Amino acid sequence: MIGLVDANNFYVSCERVFQPKLEGRPVGVMSNNDGCVIARSTELKALDIPMGTPAFKLEGLRQRGEIHLLSSNYELYGDMSARLAQLLRDACPAVAPYSIDEMFVYLEGFTTAQCAALGQRLRQLIRRHLGLPVCVGLAPTHTLAKLANHLAKQDPRYQGVCLLNGQDHTTEALLKRTAVGSIWGVGHRLAERLAIGGVTTAWDLRESDKKQLRKGFSVVLARTALELRGTPCMEMNALEQPRQRIMTSRSFGQPTGVFAEVHNALRRHAQRSAEKLREQQSLARAVMVFLNTNRHRRDQLQYFPQALIPLPSPSDDTRVILDAVRQGLEQIYRPRYRFMKAGVMLLDLVDAEQHQLSLLHPPTRNRHPFLMATVDQINQRMGQGTISFGMTNAPAAWQLRCAHRSDRYTTRWDELMKVGTHPGATQACTSRTEPLP
The missing domain is CATH 1.10.150.20 (5' to 3' exonuclease, C-terminal subdomain)
Incomplete structure (x- = not known):
């Protein structure tokens, strides 16, 4: 016998675990950059608000408190x-x-x-x-x-x-x-x-x-x-086959043509893709980098470049992948364009345990597997991005808009749930209980 266990309204249910006040209320979770509704509670569905509704159309309902809209919190989910x-x-x-x-x-x-x-x-x-x-x-x-x-x-x-x-x-x-x-x-x-x-x-x-x-x-x-x-x-x-390619991409919070900001976004995507690569115990033979301008803005110059960088030998080393990303960006970057999206794709994946080492690139003694494993373990334990390669400016234009994101309660030490009392709550509580002997 086979069973399928499916969480009901998963994104909304995850939010309600840590915010019980949302129980029984119309709740929606928005897509990247708070664009549109991608998850709805049963109560929100009852209001005939369809999936994919642009968030700005619901702003009035949100401000009046008739519905609750939350930014995506993928780390929590x-x-x-x-x-x-x-x-x-x-x-x-x-x-x-x-x-x-x-x-x-x-x-x-x-x-x-x-x-x-x-x-x-x-x-x-x-x-x-x-x-x-x-x-x-x-x-x-x-x-x-x-x-x-x-x-x-x-x-x-x-x-x-x-x-x-x-x-x-x-x-x-x-x-x-x-x-x-x-x-x-x-x-x-x-x-x-x-x-x-x-x-x-x-x-x-x-x-x-x-x-x-x-x-x-x-x-x-x-x-x-x-x-x-x-x-x-x-x-x-068949349901657990390793992916043949791994891609990480996101739309920017706002368009940018600054090389450093685009590079920072691609570095973030490359590091996440490398983590996924190691999770399924694969190596990549090539890295693709791509950029997109906003195709809906016909008043702006359009440019959709991509670059494919072959690796010297199959690798899952974040540093090797980051170097390939830098090479790819230098090939396709043009300063007169304002980019709205960037992404990294790892291609031609092979099994890390079964791939044949090239005679032209014999194995060298290095400790990169131990370094990568240590970085992954720390990030899994302390929260994604705890350790990263290179510095990132916090207010970068490429970072996602998430004005209504809840805390990442289970993965970030600085966002752990805080429990406290206030005088009214304490008084109400003591008035309903018997005094201690």
């Missing part, structure tokens, strides 16, 4: 996601994170009753230890588990845990009323093509001929149909 994954690893035989708020758990050898009981226990543990509300979908396949999780969220009768056997009448009824476009991996355009052939529901897809699906569409869609029948076709390892 990432740490809460890591804690959720660790809790699941302690409670389940195997875990595969699928996204920041979704984790597959594998319950081989568990009976149906044991799976259902574990689903409820996981909800209680996560709520108690992390403060996050989650729903759990259980089924024989990944696709059905995804559908079961959706049902657990939508139907209160399941109390947050839905189990589908794959062959019973409950599963059949659910598939017959589920649009094919709602199935995991079936996009809008694919749903339109399927509808032409009369496949409009998940049940229609399940009953479709596998060979015809493979011939007319793809092997992936044929496997999806088998998964809907209760036949597992996805391996856990």
